[in-house]
Amino acid sequence: MGFTPFFVVYGAEAVLPSDLDYDAPRVKAFDPDRAAEAQQDTVDLLEEACKTTLIRSTHYQQTHRRYHERKIRGRTLEVGNLVLWRTQTTKDKHKLSPPWEGPYTVAEVIRRGTY
Incomplete structure (x- = not known):
């Protein structure tokens, strides 16, 4: 679907403990002053991501149904x-x-x- 299940449920990508231990680029780029603004942007994108996921899921199901109807007798x-x-x-x-x-x-x- 293009999104991780964690993102669809929680609205943000998961930060792994290994990212914290090894100073991943996204951890280094974190700015506490802009965190609230970034969170609001993520919430706005979440609704769009959910709609996109729903559209992709529906398209997949329709494609699967057409294949099944064509191939299965x-x-x-x-x-x-x-x-x-x-x-x-x-x-x-x-x-x-x-x-x-x-x-x-x-x-x-x-x-x-x-x-």
């Missing part, structure tokens, strides 16, 4: 089709165990997506 199963069942538990399984059980035959179509 729905499947309709009918009675007699062979299907695999994904195992829900990993009890008594090792990492090379197959994640699927089956094949099983579809016996009844209750409604779309439920077999």
